[in-house]
Amino acid sequence: MTREAKRDDALLQFVEKLALGLANMGWQRMAARVFAALMVTDSGRLTAGELAELLSVSPAAISGAVRYLEPLGLIARERVPGDRRDSYRVVDDMWYASFLKQDRMLKLWVDTASEGIDVLGASTPAGKRLAEMRDFFEFFAEELPLLFERWHARRLKAQYADGVD
Amino acid sequence: MTREAKRDDALLQFVEKLALGLANMGWQRMAARVFAALMVTDSGRLTAGELAELLSVSPAAISGAVRYLEPLGLIARERVPGDRRDSYRVVDDMWYASFLKQDRMLKLWVDTASEGIDVLGASTPAGKRLAEMRDFFEFFAEELPLLFERWHARRLKAQYADGVD
DNA sequence: TATTATCTTCACAAAGTTGTGAAATCAGTG
DNA sequence: CACTGATTTCACAACTTTGTGAAGATAATA
Numbered sequence: 001m002t003r004e005a006k007r008d009d010a011l012l013q014f015v016e017k018l019a020l021g022l023a024n025m026g027w028q029r030m031a032a033r034v035f036a037a038l039m040v041t042d043s044g045r046l047t048a049g050e051l052a053e054l055l056s057v058s059p060a061a062i063s064g065a066v067r068y069l070e071p072l073g074l075i076a077r078e079r080v081p082g083d084r085r086d087s088y089r090v091v092d093d094m095w096y097a098s099f100l101k102q103d104r105m106l107k108l109w110v111d112t113a114s115e116g117i118d119v120l121g122a123s124t125p126a127g128k129r130l131a132e133m134r135d136f137f138e139f140f141a142e143e144l145p146l147l148f149e150r151w152h153a154r155r156l157k158a159q160y161a162d163g164v165d
Numbered sequence: 166m167t168r169e170a171k172r173d174d175a176l177l178q179f180v181e182k183l184a185l186g187l188a189n190m191g192w193q194r195m196a197a198r199v200f201a202a203l204m205v206t207d208s209g210r211l212t213a214g215e216l217a218e219l220l221s222v223s224p225a226a227i228s229g230a231v232r233y234l235e236p237l238g239l240i241a242r243e244r245v246p247g248d249r250r251d252s253y254r255v256v257d258d259m260w261y262a263s264f265l266k267q268d269r270m271l272k273l274w275v276d277t278a279s280e281g282i283d284v285l286g287a288s289t290p291a292g293k294r295l296a297e298m299r300d301f302f303e304f305f306a307e308e309l310p311l312l313f314e315r316w317h318a319r320r321l322k323a324q325y326a327d328g329v330d
Numbered sequence: 331t332a333t334t335a336t337c338t339t340c341a342c343a344a345a346g347t348t349g350t351g352a353a354a355t356c357a358g359t360g
Numbered sequence: 361c362a363c364t365g366a367t368t369t370c371a372c373a374a375c376t377t378t379g380t381g382a383a384g385a386t387a388a389t390a
Contacts, residue, residue, distance in 0.1 A: 223349065
């Protein structure tokens with residue numbers, strides 16, 4: 001096996017490892033594989049055909065996967081004018097997207113807990129338990145944006161130090 | 166339908182709603198239902214038999230669910246001396262448990278990203294992308310415990326204000 | 331407007347997951 | 361130590377999810 005083949009092999013193996021982790025987090029399996037493939041591609045951009053080839057799946061599977069990833073803001077679809085093929089790339093600030101998703105989720109939990117309090121009664125022990133759940137998620141929904149801002153600031157500083165523009 | 170029956174009905178419906186949300190987060194379905202049932206029970210404690218009855222499932226299903234929840238620290242198994250039945254209750258500080266789980270997960274992501282950097286080379290564009298992923302998760306792994314401490318402090322204060330001991 | 335490359339949709343088959351019933355195991359009690 | 365109620369294990373069936381192939385839609389060229 002050539003040096004290049006070996007690297008490709010290790011690379012594909014890593015794609016699967018990354019994808020498996022994402023799948024365990026609740027992502028659709030194919031979406032996880034597509035995202036992982038884009039992550040490990042230097043240009044960060046692949047066409048639907050290239051993705052199908054790389055992952056040994058049908059174009060239909062790619063189609064389904066990108067339909068899941070795009071609305072989440074984790075990948076972007078792009079089309080070079082004069083090219084018939086769509087291509088996909090990982091979004092630059094994808095961690096921001098994943099954070100936004102978290103945020104929406106936390107707010108949903110706050111609503112669910114509130115609904116439960118209505119059913120159970122705020123003064124019952126179970127109602128109080130749900131109120132604590134609601135407060136917990138409310139707290140995180142408030143704090144997470146601040147935390148993310150700090151991450152962003154740190155990142156900008158690191159890039160400046162590295163001389164990246 | 167009596168007043169009580171109506172409340173029970175609304176309660177069971179809420180159990181399913183809560184459970185569905187947890188299931189969408191990646192929990193096993195039955196584990197989510199068991200946890201939800203314990204959450205809405207005033208005493209916060211039910212026997213395996215009561216859970217099976219309440220959720221209309223076999224004891225075997227309960228067995229499987231608690232085997233998932235207990236190691237996560239979300240519920241505790243208890244046995245009143247002189248009783249043959251196990252009972253389960255939601256853990257007092259369950260949000261702490263869920264946070265700890267998050268923390269372990271973040272560290273796993275840091276490891277996965279590092280492995281990817283080894284495969285791709287730290288100086289390649291894809292390697293740099295993974296380094297950013299690693300840094301992101303490392304940042305959160307550091308910050309989350311601090312955030313949780315603040316939540317805990319706020320909670321203690323609220324309990325003091327309420328006169329809860 | 332016809333042609334062709336590309337992508338999407340949909341019915342279905344393969345694979346995976348989940349809960350059941352029955353048998354086995356475990357732990358109190360007489 | 362046998363009895364009995366409770367829980368667990370395991371093979372299997374029901375149900376879900378996932379990816380495929382083929383047909384249909386879309387968009388760039390001629």
